[in-house]
Amino acid sequence: MTRMTTIGLIGRSSRPGETLPANLLEAAEAVGKAVAKAGAALVTGGTGGVMEASSRGAKTAGGLTVGFLPYGDADKANGYCDLVFPTGMGTIRNILTARCCHSLIMLGGGVGTLNELTVAYDAGVPVVALEGCGGWSDRLRETLYDGCYLDERRVLPVSFAATPEEAVEIALSRADEPRTGSKLEALTGWAGG
Numbered sequence: 001m002t003r004m005t006t007i008g009l010i011g012r013s014s015r016p017g018e019t020l021p022a023n024l025l026e027a028a029e030a031v032g033k034a035v036a037k038a039g040a041a042l043v044t045g046g047t048g049g050v051m052e053a054s055s056r057g058a059k060t061a062g063g064l065t066v067g068f069l070p071y072g073d074a075d076k077a078n079g080y081c082d083l084v085f086p087t088g089m090g091t092i093r094n095i096l097t098a099r100c101c102h103s104l105i106m107l108g109g110g111v112g113t114l115n116e117l118t119v120a121y122d123a124g125v126p127v128v129a130l131e132g133c134g135g136w137s138d139r140l141r142e143t144l145y146d147g148c149y150l151d152e153r154r155v156l157p158v159s160f161a162a163t164p165e166e167a168v169e170i171a172l173s174r175a176d177e178p179r180t181g182s183k184l185e186a187l188t189g190w191a192g193g
Contacts, residue, residue: 004039004040004041005039005040005041005102005175006040006041006042006043006066006100006101006102007040007041007042007043007101007102007103007104007105007168007171007172007175008042008097008098008100008101008103008104008105008120009028009032009035009043009044009050009051009104009105009107010044010045010098010104010105010106010107010113010116010117010120011024011049011050011051011106011107011108011109011113011133011137012024012049012050012107012108012110012113012134012135013045013047013048013049013050013051013112014047014048014049014052020049020050021134023132023133024053024108024134025049025050025053026053027130027132027133028050028051028053028054028107028164029053029054029056029057030057030163030164030165031054031057031107031164031167031168032053032054032055032056032057032058032059032061032063032065033057033058033060033061033063033164034164034165034167034168034169035054035058035063035168035171036057036058036059036061036062036063036064037061037063038168038172040063040102040172040175041063041064041065041066042054042058042064042065042066043065043066043067043068043101044065044066044067044068044081044097045067045068045069045070045093045094045097046067046068046069046076046077046078046081046084046085047070047076047077047078048078050107050108051067051078052078052079052080054107055067055078055081056078058080059080059082064082064083065080065081065083066081066083066085067081067083067084067085068085068093068100069084069085069086069087069093070087070088070089070090070091070093071088072086072087072088074086091112091115094112094115094116094119095119097116098116098117098119098120098123098125099119099120101120102125102126102175102176103125103126103128103171103172103174103175103177104116104117104120104125104126104127104171105127105130105167105168105171106127106128106129106137106140107130107133107135107137108133108134108135108137108138109135109136109137110135110136113135113136113137114136117136117140117150118150121150121155121156122155123179124155124156124177124178124179125179126156126159126171126174126175126177127158127159128158128159128160128161128167128170128171128174129141129158129159129160129161130160130161130162130163130164130167131160131161131162132162140158141160144158156177159174
Protein backbone atom coordinates (compact mmCIF):
# COMPACT_ATOMS: atom_id res chain seq x y z
CA MET A 1 0.00 0.00 0.00
CA THR A 2 1.28 3.45 -0.88
CA ARG A 3 0.85 6.12 1.78
CA MET A 4 0.24 9.74 0.94
CA THR A 5 2.67 12.13 2.57
CA THR A 6 0.94 14.66 4.83
CA ILE A 7 2.33 18.15 5.29
CA GLY A 8 0.77 20.19 8.06
CA LEU A 9 0.54 23.96 7.97
CA ILE A 10 0.47 25.83 11.27
CA GLY A 11 0.08 29.57 11.56
CA ARG A 12 -2.10 32.49 12.34
CA SER A 13 -5.84 32.13 12.22
CA SER A 14 -8.14 35.06 11.55
CA ARG A 15 -10.64 36.41 14.01
CA PRO A 16 -13.89 38.24 13.19
CA GLY A 17 -13.17 41.77 11.99
CA GLU A 18 -9.44 41.13 11.62
CA THR A 19 -7.56 41.38 8.34
CA LEU A 20 -4.31 39.45 8.13
CA PRO A 21 -1.34 40.82 6.16
CA ALA A 22 -1.58 40.13 2.42
CA ASN A 23 1.98 38.74 2.26
CA LEU A 24 1.14 36.17 4.96
CA LEU A 25 -1.96 34.95 3.12
CA GLU A 26 -0.15 34.90 -0.25
CA ALA A 27 2.66 32.81 1.28
CA ALA A 28 0.12 30.40 2.80
CA GLU A 29 -1.67 29.99 -0.54
CA ALA A 30 1.64 29.36 -2.30
CA VAL A 31 2.54 26.70 0.30
CA GLY A 32 -0.78 24.96 -0.30
CA LYS A 33 -0.24 24.96 -4.06
CA ALA A 34 3.29 23.57 -3.73
CA VAL A 35 2.13 20.82 -1.35
CA ALA A 36 -0.59 19.77 -3.80
CA LYS A 37 1.73 19.89 -6.82
CA ALA A 38 4.12 17.58 -4.94
CA GLY A 39 1.32 15.04 -4.50
CA ALA A 40 1.09 15.42 -0.72
CA ALA A 41 -2.00 16.10 1.39
CA LEU A 42 -2.29 19.41 3.25
CA VAL A 43 -3.39 19.21 6.89
CA THR A 44 -4.50 22.32 8.80
CA GLY A 45 -6.70 23.36 11.70
CA GLY A 46 -9.48 23.83 9.14
CA THR A 47 -10.54 27.37 10.04
CA GLY A 48 -9.60 30.80 8.64
CA GLY A 49 -6.43 32.81 8.11
CA VAL A 50 -3.40 30.88 6.88
CA MET A 51 -5.38 27.63 7.16
CA GLU A 52 -8.00 28.82 4.68
CA ALA A 53 -5.48 30.46 2.36
CA SER A 54 -3.28 27.35 2.20
CA SER A 55 -6.29 25.08 1.70
CA ARG A 56 -7.48 27.32 -1.15
CA GLY A 57 -4.04 27.08 -2.74
CA ALA A 58 -4.01 23.30 -2.44
CA LYS A 59 -7.52 22.98 -3.90
CA THR A 60 -6.72 25.20 -6.90
CA ALA A 61 -3.78 22.89 -7.62
CA GLY A 62 -5.95 19.76 -7.37
CA GLY A 63 -4.74 18.66 -3.94
CA LEU A 64 -6.32 16.93 -0.96
CA THR A 65 -7.01 19.04 2.14
CA VAL A 66 -7.72 17.92 5.70
CA GLY A 67 -8.95 20.08 8.58
CA PHE A 68 -8.88 19.19 12.30
CA LEU A 69 -11.43 21.68 13.62
CA PRO A 70 -11.42 22.92 17.20
CA TYR A 71 -15.23 22.99 16.94
CA GLY A 72 -17.71 20.15 17.12
CA ASP A 73 -19.56 21.54 14.09
CA ALA A 74 -18.24 20.59 10.63
CA ASP A 75 -20.01 23.60 9.11
CA LYS A 76 -17.40 25.87 10.74
CA ALA A 77 -14.66 24.54 8.44
CA ASN A 78 -13.36 26.76 5.69
CA GLY A 79 -14.83 25.96 2.29
CA TYR A 80 -11.63 24.39 0.95
CA CYS A 81 -11.37 21.38 3.28
CA ASP A 82 -12.07 17.99 1.69
CA LEU A 83 -11.93 15.98 4.90
CA VAL A 84 -13.19 17.68 8.02
CA PHE A 85 -12.76 16.32 11.53
CA PRO A 86 -15.01 18.35 13.86
CA THR A 87 -13.11 17.37 17.02
CA GLY A 88 -14.93 19.62 19.49
CA MET A 89 -11.61 19.66 21.37
CA GLY A 90 -10.84 23.39 21.24
CA THR A 91 -7.13 24.08 21.22
CA ILE A 92 -6.41 20.52 22.32
CA ARG A 93 -6.86 19.68 18.64
CA ASN A 94 -3.42 21.28 18.15
CA ILE A 95 -2.03 17.93 19.25
CA LEU A 96 -3.69 16.24 16.27
CA THR A 97 -2.45 18.77 13.74
CA ALA A 98 1.08 18.66 15.12
CA ARG A 99 1.44 14.89 15.59
CA CYS A 100 -0.49 13.43 12.64
CA CYS A 101 1.66 14.83 9.85
CA HIS A 102 4.93 13.69 8.37
CA SER A 103 6.26 17.26 8.73
CA LEU A 104 4.97 20.78 9.40
CA ILE A 105 5.41 24.22 7.89
CA MET A 106 5.04 27.20 10.22
CA LEU A 107 3.85 30.60 8.89
CA GLY A 108 3.74 33.53 11.27
CA GLY A 109 1.71 32.59 14.27
CA GLY A 110 0.98 33.43 17.85
CA VAL A 111 0.71 31.34 20.97
CA GLY A 112 -1.45 28.62 19.34
CA THR A 113 1.13 28.14 16.61
CA LEU A 114 3.89 28.10 19.19
CA ASN A 115 1.95 25.37 21.03
CA GLU A 116 1.76 23.28 17.86
CA LEU A 117 5.48 23.78 17.30
CA THR A 118 6.38 22.51 20.78
CA VAL A 119 4.07 19.50 20.47
CA ALA A 120 5.61 18.59 17.10
CA TYR A 121 9.15 19.06 18.43
CA ASP A 122 8.46 16.89 21.45
CA ALA A 123 7.05 14.16 19.20
CA GLY A 124 9.96 14.35 16.77
CA VAL A 125 7.94 15.76 13.84
CA PRO A 126 10.14 17.98 11.61
CA VAL A 127 9.16 21.65 11.39
CA VAL A 128 10.11 24.23 8.76
CA ALA A 129 9.62 27.89 9.68
CA LEU A 130 8.90 30.14 6.70
CA GLU A 131 10.60 33.42 7.53
CA GLY A 132 9.34 36.79 6.33
CA CYS A 133 5.76 36.15 7.45
CA GLY A 134 5.84 37.82 10.86
CA GLY A 135 4.88 36.23 14.16
CA TRP A 136 6.81 33.33 15.64
CA SER A 137 8.20 32.12 12.33
CA ASP A 138 10.26 35.33 12.23
CA ARG A 139 11.19 35.45 15.94
CA LEU A 140 11.94 31.77 16.42
CA ARG A 141 15.52 31.56 15.14
CA GLU A 142 16.88 33.96 17.78
CA THR A 143 15.42 31.87 20.64
CA LEU A 144 16.83 28.46 19.66
CA TYR A 145 19.74 26.49 21.09
CA ASP A 146 22.56 26.33 18.54
CA GLY A 147 20.24 28.17 16.13
CA CYS A 148 17.99 25.16 15.52
CA TYR A 149 16.83 23.33 18.69
CA LEU A 150 13.98 24.24 21.03
CA ASP A 151 15.74 22.87 24.10
CA GLU A 152 18.93 21.28 25.35
CA ARG A 153 17.66 17.76 24.51
CA ARG A 154 18.22 18.61 20.85
CA VAL A 155 15.32 16.39 19.75
CA LEU A 156 15.53 17.51 16.13
CA PRO A 157 16.49 20.70 14.32
CA VAL A 158 13.97 23.25 13.19
CA SER A 159 14.60 24.18 9.55
CA PHE A 160 14.14 27.62 8.02
CA ALA A 161 13.05 28.64 4.52
CA ALA A 162 12.90 31.94 2.67
CA THR A 163 10.17 31.04 0.14
CA PRO A 164 7.01 28.91 0.20
CA GLU A 165 8.48 26.57 -2.42
CA GLU A 166 11.66 26.09 -0.40
CA ALA A 167 9.59 25.41 2.74
CA VAL A 168 7.66 22.66 0.97
CA GLU A 169 10.83 21.19 -0.54
CA ILE A 170 12.46 20.98 2.90
CA ALA A 171 9.28 19.63 4.54
CA LEU A 172 9.04 16.89 1.92
CA SER A 173 12.72 15.99 2.25
CA ARG A 174 12.34 15.67 6.04
CA ALA A 175 8.98 13.84 5.97
CA ASP A 176 10.42 10.36 6.41
CA GLU A 177 12.95 11.16 9.13
CA PRO A 178 12.77 8.65 11.98
CA ARG A 179 10.92 9.96 15.02
CA THR A 180 13.74 9.71 17.55
CA GLY A 181 14.98 11.74 20.48
CA SER A 182 11.58 12.53 21.97
CA LYS A 183 10.74 11.73 25.56
CA LEU A 184 7.56 10.25 24.06
CA GLU A 185 9.40 7.48 22.23
CA ALA A 186 6.62 4.95 22.79
CA LEU A 187 4.25 7.20 20.84
CA THR A 188 6.49 8.46 18.05
CA GLY A 189 5.22 6.01 15.42
CA TRP A 190 1.98 7.95 14.97
CA ALA A 191 3.13 10.12 12.11
CA GLY A 192 4.80 7.59 9.89
CA GLY A 193 8.43 6.48 9.95
